[in-house]
Amino acid sequence: MTCPINGPRPVSEFFYHGELRPMPDPQAATDDAWADYVFNRNGAPGVKREWWYHLPSGVWFIAERDTATDQVLRTYLYSDAVAEAVQ
Amino acid sequence: MSETALRLSPLYEAYREQVADWAVVNGMTLPRAFGRSGLPPVTLSDVSALARCGCKGPGAADWLVSQGVPVPAAFNSWTATENGLVARLAASEFLIEDARAERIETLTRELSKGRRSASGPCYPVLREDAALLLAGPQANEVLLQTCNIDFAGLDLATGPLVMTSMVGVSVLVIAQKRPTDVAYRIWCDPTFGCYLWRTLLEIVRELGGDAAVHTL
Numbered sequence: 178m179t180c181p182i183n184g185p186r187p188v189s190e191f192f193y194h195g196e197l198r199p200m201p202d203p204q205a206a207t208d209d210a211w212a213d214y215v216f217n218r219n220g221a222p223g224v225k226r227e228w229w230y231h232l233p234s235g236v237w238f239i240a241e242r243d244t245a246t247d248q249v250l251r252t253y254l255y256s257d258a259v260a261e262a263v264q
Numbered sequence: 265m266s267e268t269a270l271r272l273s274p275l276y277e278a279y280r281e282q283v284a285d286w287a288v289v290n291g292m293t294l295p296r297a298f299g300r301s302g303l304p305p306v307t308l309s310d311v312s313a314l315a316r317c318g319c320k321g322p323g324a325a326d327w328l329v330s331q332g333v334p335v336p337a338a339f340n341s342w343t344a345t346e347n348g349l350v351a352r353l354a355a356s357e358f359l360i361e362d363a364r365a366e367r368i369e370t371l372t373r374e375l376s377k378g379r380r381s382a383s384g385p386c387y388p389v390l391r392e393d394a395a396l397l398l399a400g401p402q403a404n405e406v407l408l409q410t411c412n413i414d415f416a417g418l419d420l421a422t423g424p425l426v427m428t429s430m431v432g433v434s435v436l437v438i439a440q441k442r443p444t445d446v447a448y449r450i451w452c453d454p455t456f457g458c459y460l461w462r463t464l465l466e467i468v469r470e471l472g473g474d475a476a477v478h479t480l
Contacts, residue, residue, distance in 0.1 A: 182340070182354075183340065183426075183427060183428075186412060186428065187412045187429075189429065190428065190429045232429065232434050233427040233428050233435065233436075234340075234354075234427035235354075
């Protein structure tokens with residue numbers, strides 16, 4: 178796994194925190210949509226954007242990982258992902 | 265008049281039975297001499313008593329400069345100062361260590377007043393790390409056995425600071441070039457200090473080394 182700040186490190190230095198999922202507006206979302214966000218997870222294999230944490234340095238970042246093959250395609254900071262989405 | 269011991273090193277329990285003589289440094293009880301003598305190929309020392317403080321925030325770098333503290337340009341790097349070092353742990357977080365306790369006391373006092381610079385606020389960070397010094401020609405061998413970074417491959421001229429796991433403990437490590445060898449400074453959370461000390465010392469002894477006193 179490659180930390181965007183600290184470089185390549187063994188996966189034992191990292192903590193997985195789940196898929197990056199956009200939160201629906203709590204005020205506007207229907208109960209079904211909100212319950213889906215809170216309780217359901219997408220278990221289908223494929224390329225997913227996930228939160229990962231580098232334990233020794235405290236860096237949170239996003240990893241794009243193919244959960245079918247367990248290949249990490251790329252990693253980047255969340256701020257970079259936001260900047261990319263805005264462009 | 266001798267200095268009064270106000271606190272124990274986080275590593276006290278790990279080595280107290282091997283200590284032949286005790287000293288008090290900056291109010292902390294530290295070994296003056298261990299049971300053995302000689303120049304082993306690798307030594308492990310407790311340098312937790314060195315005064316240190318931390319700060320973070322958008323204005324931290326500018327505030328430190330205003331206090332006359334040299335700030336490393338790149339994150340994950342460190343620079344030596346006259347009596348210690350300054351490490352940049354991230355874009356806006358710093359660790360400052362100085363052999364002169366009064367210098368750190370001054371910085372800590374100022375930080376506690378809620379200082380800020382033109383770039384933003386600067387917040388104090390409590391640093392009560394267990395601090396170790398691994399030295400000697402075989403020191404890198406200990407690191408190769410305990411963490412995943414080959415420090416021999418790093419360019420020491422750039423002052424790299426490495427945050428990694430060492431025998432399962434999150435640590436900060438820097439390498440200090442000395443005339444005859446490279447010494448490694450290691451900081452970790454104090455609650456992991458005894459475990460880290462015991463584990464490293466076991467390996468140090470396998471390599472023919474031992475615990476040693478480092479004069480602060």
